[in-house]
Amino acid sequence: MRTFIVLLQKEFLQIRRNSFLPRLIIAFPILIMLIMPLIMTMDVRNVNVAVVDLDRSTTSQRIASHIEASEYLRLTHSTTEYPLAMDALEQGLVDVIVQIPDHFERDLMVSTPERISITANAVNATKGGIGMQYIVQTIARTLAELRGEKSPTKLSELVTIENRYNPTLNYRHYMIPALMIILFILICGFLPALSIVGEKECGSIEQINVTPVSRLTFTLSKLVPYWIIGLFVLTIAMLVARLAYGLSPVGSVGAIYLGAALFILTISGFSLTIANFSETMQQTMFVMFFFIMIFMLMSGLLTPVDSMPEWAQKFTTILPPRYYIEILRSVYLKGTTIAELWPNFVALGIFALCFNTLAALTYKKQA
Amino acid sequence: MNDIVISVRELSKRFGNFTAVDRISFDVYRGEIFGFMGANGAGKTTAMRMLCGLSYPTSGKGSVAGYDIMHEGEQIKRHIGYMSQRFSLYNDLTVWENMRLFAGIYGLNKSQTEQRATELLERLNFSSECNTLVGSLPLGWKQKLSFAIATIHRPEVVFLDEPTGGVDPITRRQFWEMIYEAAESGTTIFVTTHYMDEAEYCTRVSIMVDGKVQALDTPTRLKQQFAAESMDEVFRILARGAQRGE
Numbered sequence: 001m002r003t004f005i006v007l008l009q010k011e012f013l014q015i016r017r018n019s020f021l022p023r024l025i026i027a028f029p030i031l032i033m034l035i036m037p038l039i040m041t042m043d044v045r046n047v048n049v050a051v052v053d054l055d056r057s058t059t060s061q062r063i064a065s066h067i068e069a070s071e072y073l074r075l076t077h078s079t080t081e082y083p084l085a086m087d088a089l090e091q092g093l094v095d096v097i098v099q100i101p102d103h104f105e106r107d108l109m110v111s112t113p114e115r116i117s118i119t120a121n122a123v124n125a126t127k128g129g130i131g132m133q134y135i136v137q138t139i140a141r142t143l144a145e146l147r148g149e150k151s152p153t154k155l156s157e158l159v160t161i162e163n164r165y166n167p168t169l170n171y172r173h174y175m176i177p178a179l180m181i182i183l184f185i186l187i188c189g190f191l192p193a194l195s196i197v198g199e200k201e202c203g204s205i206e207q208i209n210v211t212p213v214s215r216l217t218f219t220l221s222k223l224v225p226y227w228i229i230g231l232f233v234l235t236i237a238m239l240v241a242r243l244a245y246g247l248s249p250v251g252s253v254g255a256i257y258l259g260a261a262l263f264i265l266t267i268s269g270f271s272l273t274i275a276n277f278s279e280t281m282q283q284t285m286f287v288m289f290f291f292i293m294i295f296m297l298m299s300g301l302l303t304p305v306d307s308m309p310e311w312a313q314k315f316t317t318i319l320p321p322r323y324y325i326e327i328l329r330s331v332y333l334k335g336t337t338i339a340e341l342w343p344n345f346v347a348l349g350i351f352a353l354c355f356n357t358l359a360a361l362t363y364k365k366q367a
Numbered sequence: 368m369n370d371i372v373i374s375v376r377e378l379s380k381r382f383g384n385f386t387a388v389d390r391i392s393f394d395v396y397r398g399e400i401f402g403f404m405g406a407n408g409a410g411k412t413t414a415m416r417m418l419c420g421l422s423y424p425t426s427g428k429g430s431v432a433g434y435d436i437m438h439e440g441e442q443i444k445r446h447i448g449y450m451s452q453r454f455s456l457y458n459d460l461t462v463w464e465n466m467r468l469f470a471g472i473y474g475l476n477k478s479q480t481e482q483r484a485t486e487l488l489e490r491l492n493f494s495s496e497c498n499t500l501v502g503s504l505p506l507g508w509k510q511k512l513s514f515a516i517a518t519i520h521r522p523e524v525v526f527l528d529e530p531t532g533g534v535d536p537i538t539r540r541q542f543w544e545m546i547y548e549a550a551e552s553g554t555t556i557f558v559t560t561h562y563m564d565e566a567e568y569c570t571r572v573s574i575m576v577d578g579k580v581q582a583l584d585t586p587t588r589l590k591q592q593f594a595a596e597s598m599d600e601v602f603r604i605l606a607r608g609a610q611r612g613e
Contacts, residue, residue, distance in 0.1 A: 006471030010460065017459045017500075203455040210419050210449040211472045212441055366440050367422050 003213060007221035011195075015225060021191070029183050029233045033240035036179050037172040040302075047131035050077035050085040050094040057105035059146060063116075066142045067098070072134045089121050096120045096131045098139070108146075173247055177328035178301040180237045181321050184260070185292055188230040189267045190285075192222050196275035197284045209365040219360040223268050230264035231257065250335030256328060258338065262348035263324040269355030270320075276362040295321050323347045370397040372524055372555045373418060378427035380413050387413040389578035390427065397523075400546060400556040402569030402586075406606050410578040411559045412452060412528055418557070419449050419526055432523045445473070448517030448525040452532065454509050456516065458502030462493060465501055466516060473520035487515040490545075507538035511545065518549055525549065527558040531565065543568055563599040572598070574605050581605050 015021050051064045068075040077088050088094040097119040107113030118135055122128035199205040208218060234257070241247045249256055271288065278284040296302070298312065299321035305313055316322045323344040330336035338345065373395035380388040388410040395401045405411045416422040418431050420440030429436040432446035456465045463484065470480035488494045491511055501509065510530055517525050527546075531539045543565065550556050550570075558569070566572050566586060573583040582589055582605060586598055595601045 002474065002476065003472050006468050010457065010464070010468050013464060014457070014459050202458070203451065203453045204457055205455075206421065206451050206453075207449070207455040207469075208472075209421055210444060210447070210451075211469070212444040212474075213472050214441075366420055 011225045029236040044130040048076045052099040054102045055104040059105040060100040188264045193271040193275035215363045216360045249332045251331035259327040265352035266320045272359035320351045375429040381425045399570035402572035403559045405575030409575040446523045448522040450513045450517045452528040463497040524555040566598040
């Protein structure tokens with residue numbers, strides 16, 4: 001125990017004496033949380049729409065005027081000929097074409113009408129895709145209104161759209177939890193590895209290896225400081241999210257910290273394992289980057305896991321950030337409880353245990 | 368004098384095709400200053416690392432302080448001190464913090480640490496520097512501090528790998544005084560050096576050439592054996608036969 005305390009004391013002294021680390025630990029989360037949500041927005045606005053109105057009825061006009069009224073959509077072309085609209089799309093003047101078929105209004109009253117066709121320019125897949133969704137919503141709303149007016153018995157709306165949990169569809173609220181995870185990966189993923197490899201490069205690790213310090217004690221002494229730092233970083237990040245973006249967790253703060261505690265252990269344990277296999281800083285950095293790219297792009301931080309190909313979805317089950325982002329998003333936005341999310345906590349717990357055992361086992365005192 | 372502290376039989380270490388240490392055998396007795404000589408690349412450091420439990424032997428047997436070097440490396444580490452060729456204390460910690468760290472690692476409690484560190488600092492005339500960052504100390508002082516820390520837990524054996532490399536003659540002299548003091552208190556000293564005048568201070572000297580121990584005896588008898596004036600000459604005679612370059 002005394003060994004562990006003196007080693008821990010040494011780690012904190014070294015971090016404090018470093019001219020750069022303490023500043024990084026405070027400034028990094030603040031900057032990332034302040035600036036990145038402004039930049040990492042996928043809110044789509046100003047979608048240019050062409051309406052090809054073959055019906056020329058009040059219904060079709062109503063659809064067009066609703067499109068025009070939408071704050072996200074801009075009705076730029078109104079025509080009765082599809083090829084004209086298609087030309088505009090090819091020239092990039094229009095993002096989405098809405099074609100309302102002939103006799104749409106008449107058929108709507110008596111039976112199922114021919115379908116409205118929507119064509120989107122999906123070169124910018126996000127803009128095309130989200131633009132299309134907006135149009136579908138707009139049309140659905142128009143039709144529901146019509147139904148309501150025409151029907152003698154007041155029917156319930158045809159389609160109701162409600163964005164639960166993120167009522168304003170604010171993309172920032174979706175991104176902020178992801179940014180917190182990115183912070184953990186960068187701070188608690190890189191620093192422990194660099195600290196070990198730094199000791200290898202300056203030779204001090206040899207002086208440790210020739211003492212009776214157990215591998216577990218030494219590994220823990222590298223782990224615990226970054227665990228505390230990680231929880232501190234989370235606190236800063238949550239404060240900034242609240243002050244700058246008015247986002248506070250709906251669910252319990254305890255669930256967020258518990259998840260963070262497990263996730264930081266996981267990522268630090270992973271980082272220590274990489275360090276045990278590396279001899280130089282370059283090697284460590286490069287290998288870490290490789291894995292971090294996978295963690296960031298495949299864990300559902302930036303894009304939903306559900307829309308990945310099936311093999312990729314299966315692959316995400318071995319990526320720790322995937323479990324924590326689910327916890328963080330649902331606790332933050334939905335207020336989900338630990339009881340409901342227990343499989344995620346268990347998964348993180350298993351990862352934390354495995355990686356840290358691996359880190360202790362792969363640390364070789366004797367070659 | 369017959370209390371054997373280090374015993375090595377047919378010890379070898381190979382890296383691929385290269386045999387760094389080639390079937391060496393020797394014994395070291397309690398309280399002696401054992402000089403471990405050899406040209407650069409002769410295999411001294413490799414042999415020493417095996418004795419300290421930093422590296423596994425490829426073949427052969429050995430024991431240090433009664434523990435087997437193959438299987439009981441961690442037990443050995445409780446009973447030895449080691450000072451590496453390359454300065455390896457923490458440069459960003461102060462003299463006192465380094466002492467406290469290693470004393471703690473070796474299981475000394477707070478008051479023992481306090482007592483032992485104060486004693487060592489006084490002997491080194493270092494008390495005024497106890498809050499200086501180790502990185503800013505001159506090399507000679509760093510080496511003396513490394514030695515002090517290697518003996519902080521009063522180990523049975525201290526391994527010193529070229530402790531006086533790059534150190535001025537006065538500091539070297541002081542360093543050897545520290546070594547003598549430690550040896551007198553019963554600590555066995557296992558030391559490598561390139562300075563042949565230092566070889567004269569040793570109880571016994573072994574000289575390694577190309578991974579093998581070519582000579583082992585007291586400096587006086589080695590000089591007689593090779594009909595040489597000094598250890599320097601003995602070394603030249605033996606090293607001339609070396610095949611390995613530097």
